[in-house]
Structures are given as structure tokens and as C-alpha cells.
Amino acid sequence: MIITGRIMPPALAALQEQCEVQQWNQAVAPQVSQLAEWLKDAEGLFVSTNIAVNEELLAAAPKLRVIAQSAVGYDNIDIQACTNRKIPFGNTPGVLVETTADLAFGLLLTAARRIHEGWDWVRAGKWQPGFQLPLGVDLFGKTLGVVGMGAIGAAVARRAQASGMKVIYNNRRPRPDQAALNAEYCSFENLLTESDFIVVLTPLTPESRGMFGAKEFARMKTTAYFINAARGAVVDTQALYTALIEGQIAYAALDVTDPEPLPADHPLIKLPNILIAPHIGSATTETRNRMALLAAENLLLGLAGKPLITCVNPEVNYR
Ligand code: GLV
Ligand code: GLV
Numbered sequence: 001m002i003i004t005g006r007i008m009p010p011a012l013a014a015l016q017e018q019c020e021v022q023q024w025n026q027a028v029a030p031q032v033s034q035l036a037e038w039l040k041d042a043e044g045l046f047v048s049t050n051i052a053v054n055e056e057l058l059a060a061a062p063k064l065r066v067i068a069q070s071a072v073g074y075d076n077i078d079i080q081a082c083t084n085r086k087i088p089f090g091n092t093p094g095v096l097v098e099t100t101a102d103l104a105f106g107l108l109l110t111a112a113r114r115i116h117e118g119w120d121w122v123r124a125g126k127w128q129p130g131f132q133l134p135l136g137v138d139l140f141g142k143t144l145g146v147v148g149m150g151a152i153g154a155a156v157a158r159r160a161q162a163s164g165m166k167v168i169y170n171n172r173r174p175r176p177d178q179a180a181l182n183a184e185y186c187s188f189e190n191l192l193t194e195s196d197f198i199v200v201l202t203p204l205t206p207e208s209r210g211m212f213g214a215k216e217f218a219r220m221k222t223t224a225y226f227i228n229a230a231r232g233a234v235v236d237t238q239a240l241y242t243a244l245i246e247g248q249i250a251y252a253a254l255d256v257t258d259p260e261p262l263p264a265d266h267p268l269i270k271l272p273n274i275l276i277a278p279h280i281g282s283a284t285t286e287t288r289n290r291m292a293l294l295a296a297e298n299l300l301l302g303l304a305g306k307p308l309i310t311c312v313n314p315e316v317n318y319r
Contacts, residue, residue, distance in 0.1 A: 008070075043303055
């Protein structure tokens with residue numbers, strides 16, 4: 001079994017107990033040629049999100065029987081290529097829902113109330129009589145638009161409702177449990193114009209790539225707060241930069257960017273009306289352990305010829 005990066009120790013221990021493990025331990029991802037060499041005899045692959053699993057890589061791994069990743073998103077994986085080779089792929093939905101919702105809502109709240117800017121002031125010694133911090137905005141009574149209302153979106157909606165916000169959402173289809181959600185389905189266009197806060201949680205797919213561009217930002221309220229906790233490439237970075245510079249929207253709070261990591265001299269970082277976190281949606285000890293253990297369990301099940309617990313291509317899941 002090959003592990004392409006660092007993983008949580010309990011998951012590593014569980015795998016080492018049952019198989020022969022070869023782990024890439026450097027911070028920078030292995031080159032494709034290096035990985036291909038490692039994969040020659042591998043039956044299982046614990047892959048990191050910074051590695052593209054495609055036809056080329058799979059061709060180098062003739063014995064591979066299962067792939068798993070410690071993440072809910074899998075835009076780095078060519079699922080069809082895995083399915084063609086009858087290789088089940090497991091992601092980690094469910095176990096990170098509340099944790100990621102906390103981060104998405106935390107970004108929204110921190111941006112709205114400028115908590116990070118206040119702390120910058122305190123630390124810089126500017127908290128003095130008569131100080132004038134930029135004022136924030138209220139959440140109570142405002143409209144939150146969720147783009148991509150899955151399990152995480154529903155958990156964000158609950159947090160927003162507890163703060164007195166009205167929630168609207170857009171998915172490809174309305175959810176059947178809409179009443180329980182207490183959120184109103186609306187078109188993407190209407191969501192853009194009606195929302196005071198927009199939270200993006202949609203997976204990155206060919207359809208969602210670049211779905212927030214110049215036209216979309218131009219439609220939003222000039223007072224809108226834009227929060228992305230999905231994938232950076234769902235947003236056209238240049239268009240977001242222009243929207244923030246020109247005041248087409250008020251503020252952005254991002255947990256994901258394109259590119260990632262964002263270089264230290266990137267123009268977005270210099271803007272006064274942005275808050276950026278380094279992709280930490282699921283980054284708590286408890287949740288990262290749950291994710292890694294679920295991925296490890298998926299791998300061990302696949303190696304044993306048994307169905308993975310959370311399989312993205314169930315048509316080739318063992319049974
Ligand atoms: C993190 O971004 C994930 O997809 O779990
Ligand atoms: C995560 O589990 C999701 O489906 O949003």
C-alpha cells in the first residue's frame with residue numbers, strides 16, 4: 001500500500017498493522033514518475049488531494065484494487081478512469097460536516113464583525129482613546145444564500161438561522177427535505193441578487209468551474225459578503241479581485257483559493273476587504289482523525305475484497 005503524504009498517526013498505525021506500507025514523507029508531493037515507480041506493485045493507494053489520479057497514473061499501477069482519500073472533495077480524481085479499471089474510490093463524507101460548517105460560518109461571522117482586523121489593531125498598539133475601527137455589519141435579519149446545499153450547507157444554514165438570518169439556496173434541484181431545512185430554493189441568478197451573504201459549498205466539477213465570474217459578481221449587492229469554503233477554482237480569481245477593488249461587492253472570506261497555496265505576494269492578499277484561511281475547513285484533531293480512519297478503513301475493506309463504507313463509484317464497489 002502506498003501513502004502519498006503525511007496522515008494522522010492512528011490511521012497510519014491501523015494500516016501498518018495490516019499491510020506493508022510505503023509512505024511519501026516530504027512536504028512537496030512526489031513527481032508523477034516517482035509515484036509511478038512506487039505504484040508498480042501497489043494494491044492500495046491512500047492519495048492526497050494535491051495529486052491527480054488519472055488514466056496515466058493508473059496505467060502505472062496494474063495491481064491497484066482500491067483508492068481512498070481523506071477528504072470529501074475528489075476533483076483531483078478521474079472517477080471514470082477508476083471505474084474503467086474496476087477500482088473503487090472512497091472519500092470521507094459525513095464525518096467532517098459540522099466541523100466544516102463551523103469554519104464556513106466562522107469565516108462569515110469573523111468577516112462581518114471584522115474580528116481579525118480588530119485583533120490586528122490591538123496587536124499593533126492602536127487600541128487607544130478615540131480609536132476608530134472600521135464598523136462591521138449585522139447578521140440578524142439578513143439573507144444568506146447557500147450555493148451547494150448538501151450536508152455541510154444544511155449545517156451552515158442551521159448556524160445562520162440561530163443568528164436570525166433568512167436562508168435561501170441554489171442546487172441543481174430543490175432538496176426533498178426543503179421544509180425541514182426551512183430554506184427557500186431559488187434560481188442562481190436570484191440568489192446572487194437577493195443575498196447579503198453568499199456561502200459557496202458546491203463541489204468542483206466541469207460545470208461549477210469558474211461559476212463565479214465577472215457577470216456573477218456584478219449581479220451581487222455592493223454590500224454583499226462572499227464566502228468560499230468549497231474549492232478555489234469555482235471562482236474566477238481575477239474577477240473576484242476586480243469585484244473587491246471596484247466595490248462591486250463589499251468583502252470576501254475564503255478558505256480556498258486558486259492557486260493553492262496562495263503565493264505570499266499574491267494581489268488578493270494585499271486587499272483590505274478580504275479574509276483568507278489556508279484551507280482549514282476540516283482541520284480539527286478530532287475530525288482529521290475521523291477522516292483518516294475512514295479512509296484507512298475504506299482501503300482495508302477494498303484490499304479484503306469487501307465494499308467500501310463511502311464509495312464514490314458504487315458500480316465497482318466490492319460486494
Ligand atoms: C477538503 O477540502 C475536503 O474536500 O474534505
Ligand atoms: C458532506 O458530507 C456533504 O455532502 O456536503
